[in-house]
Amino acid sequence: MASHRRPKQPGRTRATVLTATAAAAVALSANSAVADPEPTKRSVKAKVDKLREDAAAATEKYNGAKEKADKLQKDVDRLQDSVARGQGELNDLRNGLGSMATAQYRSGGIDPSMQLLLSADPDDYLSRASTLDQLSLKQLGSLKKIQGKQRQLEQQRDAAADKLKDLAKTRKELGDHKKKVQGKLAEAQKLLNKLTAEERAEMRAEEERASRAAGERVEMGNEGTASGRAASAYEAAKTRVGMPYAWGAEGPNSFDCSGLTSWAYRQAGISIPRTSQAQANAGMRINSMSDLKVGDLVILRTDLGHVGFYAGNGQMLHAPKPGAQVRYESIARSGMPFMWGVRI
Structure with missing residues (x-):
């Protein structure tokens, strides 16, 4: 007679073990899929070489910004020096004009017709009148020089201000390029630090050998x-x-x-x-x-x-x-x- 007994169910403990084993296998598989492989000396060297070449190219941009900044600084110094000299010349012109005005005032603020009536010596009056005319011409010339010098100084000050703005912008570019160079080199060093001390020593030795070999006289053809x-x-x-x-x-x-x-x-x-x-x-x-x-x-x-x-x-x-x-x-x-x- 056939048996009608129900099949035996696996024990709770055995099921738990199987579930845990499966989960561990899945986790291990997932971890192995995303874990970073240990960097090899060859792969690190390739990346480091690329970073160093990029740093060298960024260096050229840094050099260009530095050259421009140096030139701008010289231009600013030259303009500021010219403004300082021009201001001194302007002050001299103003002082000269003031001296002439004082001399003219002292020589006579009296109407010319009254000066003729009061003068005991008409020839002396005519001589003085001629001097007054000459002083007026000098004053006019000084005024024109002062106006011209003021315009020149304003133009030079504006030019210096523009150069200073360019200089500030260029110095910022200089700092940005410097950071880029240093960043590339730091990234390269970070990669090198992932290698063992022995591997780093081997890479240095290889570079030294390459430099020594490349330093030898080449056949020029x-x-x-x-x-x-x-x-x-x-x-x-x-x-x-x-x-x-x-x-x-x-x-x-x-x-x-x-x-x-x-x-x-x-x-x-x-x-x-x-x-x-x-x-x-x-x-x-x-x-x-x-x-x-x-x-x-x-x-x-x-x-x-x-x-x-x-x-x-x-x-x-x-x-x-x-x-x-x-x-x-x-x-x-x-x-x-x-x-x-x-x-x-």
Whole structure:
């Protein structure tokens, strides 16, 4: 006879265990899906390199704002000095006019006809009358000079006020660019801090090896030199190989990219603009890398944010980025697109 007993239900304890196990499995799966993987040395290096390159490009914008601020400050100083000198000249003119007015008053506030009647010597009166006429002409001339000087001072004061407004705006831009540079570098350091001390040491050693290898003399190929002055500037830059990159620095013992090129040209007795963006338009443009000559400037990045010297054989001599040194490097391997060359 078939049994009609109901199937045995699982115990409450067993069900609870199964439910808890399932929940734990789901939680573990969810956590593994959202947890950040441990950063590898390679991935950190790639991100740090990118941040440092961005910091180097931001440095060029900082340099541009600093150059503008320095120029504005000189303009303001010159205008304020001119206003101070002009105010002194105006005061002298006013004092002179006052002295003439006093002398005229003392010489006679009497009607000319009465002066003639009272004068014992008509010739003396005529002489005095002539002097009074001359004083009046001097007064008129002084008044015109005073009016002209006042207008000039007002224009100079207005110009100085406008320059001061521009200066305040530029200094704010300068501060913003500085914060951006420092922010990029701080972010890079934060990433580096996620690595172990051993991994950081390995990365430093790799960078030092790269700098030493890149610092060696490159094969220049068959390219000629751009010009005598470009050759002189390039020779000066070669003496800085191994010097550290420092943002905003223009030598002689540390450099950013445009700091190196502008410093080198100064050693050749030539002044070129301070920033890579301005240097990109400082001479004859060379559109093809095949037409470059040693000593030409090499402009990289779509924002024209990097510059170096062409060293021949597809190489450049440059100050690459924070954490690196002045060195030779393949343009193609720099990771920055070639825009054009500039022949000074």
